[in-house]
Amino acid sequence: MIVTAVGRKPKRRGRLDVYVDGVPAFDVSRATARAHELRPGRPIDAAAIAAIVADDCRRAALGAAVALLARRPRSEREVRRRLRERRFDAGVADDTVERLRALRLLDDAEFARSWTGMRDSQSPRSRRLLVQELRARGVDATVARDATSDVLDADAAYRLASRRMRSLAPLDDATFRARLAGLLQRRGFSWSVVAATVERCRDELGRPSSAEDDPRDML
Numbered sequence: 145m146i147v148t149a150v151g152r153k154p155k156r157r158g159r160l161d162v163y164v165d166g167v168p169a170f171d172v173s174r175a176t177a178r179a180h181e182l183r184p185g186r187p188i189d190a191a192a193i194a195a196i197v198a199d200d201c202r203r204a205a206l207g208a209a210v211a212l213l214a215r216r217p218r219s220e221r222e223v224r225r226r227l228r229e230r231r232f233d234a235g236v237a238d239d240t241v242e243r244l245r246a247l248r249l250l251d252d253a254e255f256a257r258s259w260t261g262m263r264d265s266q267s268p269r270s271r272r273l274l275v276q277e278l279r280a281r282g283v284d285a286t287v288a289r290d291a292t293s294d295v296l297d298a299d300a301a302y303r304l305a306s307r308r309m310r311s312l313a314p315l316d317d318a319t320f321r322a323r324l325a326g327l328l329q330r331r332g333f334s335w336s337v338v339a340a341t342v343e344r345c346r347d348e349l350g351r352p353s354s355a356e357d358d359p360r361d362m363l
Contacts, residue, residue, distance in 0.1 A: 147186040150177060164188060176200040205232045205240040213249055217258045220250060221282025256283050256291030268300040273332030301333045301341040309345040317351055 149163040153171050161171050162182055170193060172182070180196050208230055209223050218226075220241055227237040244250035256278050263274060271292045278288035305324055312320050321342055328338045346352075 145188050145190075146184075147182055147188055148184055150182050150184065164193070169193060170197055172196060172200040173203060176203055201232065201236055202239055205230075205236045206243055208232075209240050209244060210249065213244070217255045218250075219252050219255050219278075219281040219283050223250060252283050253287050253291065255281075256287050260291045260295065264295055264300060268304040268331065270297050270300065270332035270334070270337075271295040276332075297333055297337050298340065301328055301331075301337050302344060304328065304331060305341050305345050309349065313349055317346075320351075321346070 145164050147162060147164055148166050150160050151163075153159040153161045156171070158174055159171050160174060160177050160182075161168050162177070163169060172180075176182075176196065176199060180199070182196070205227055209227060212218060212223065212226055223241060223244070224237045227240060228234075232240070241250060259278060259281075260274055263269060263277070274292045274295060275285070275288045278291065279285060283291075305328060308327060309320075309324060312323050315323065324342050324345060325338050328341055333341070
């Protein structure tokens with residue numbers, strides 16, 4: 145068998161149709177065509193075609209994964225899931241993940257640290273909730289706990305509450321306490337942290353102390 149033509153594939157940017165013995169046989173990316181020196185007159189057999197198509201699939205998977213990681217860090221599970229959504233088979237996904245690890249582009253420990261730092265700075269929440277979020281993304285429990293070890297709930301709760309307390313200040317005290325406590329509870333903070341944080345904010349706003357109140361009465 146002989147490659148008789150290599151031409152642009154209609155409506156598929158960057159893809160080329162490869163003709164063998166005058167018949168369209170398969171399509172590949174330009175990079176794959178160059179790597180395998182696909183040009184008219186090149187001898188080719190069924191085994192070579194299968195190997196070229198497989199290589200093209202691996203290149204496509206790697207390219208898709210790198211583009212995904214360029215937008216934001218991802219866990220291994222997230223990368224595998226997105227590759228499955230793109231209809232790459234499990235073997236190709238495994239090979240891609242291994243290649244990304246070797247290139248140091250995929251590292252669950254680094255992802256967990258990055259995720260924790262981003263969430264803690266932009267949208268503070270409890271350490272427990274951060275661990276839950278990482279676990280939901282496939283990060284190992286030990287890795288998740290290590291990545292969040294520096295998160296202090298009291299500090300995170302205050303940083304979150306301090307961003308909202310001024311806008312809530314015009315409300316009556318019961319509503320102020322309920323709104324602020326509800327926000328903190330939704331971010332995973334314990335009742336003791338919620339109560340202490342609400343009182344700290346009330347003190348800063350000059351509201352009368354209500355330290356004897358049960359924090360659950362705020363909601």
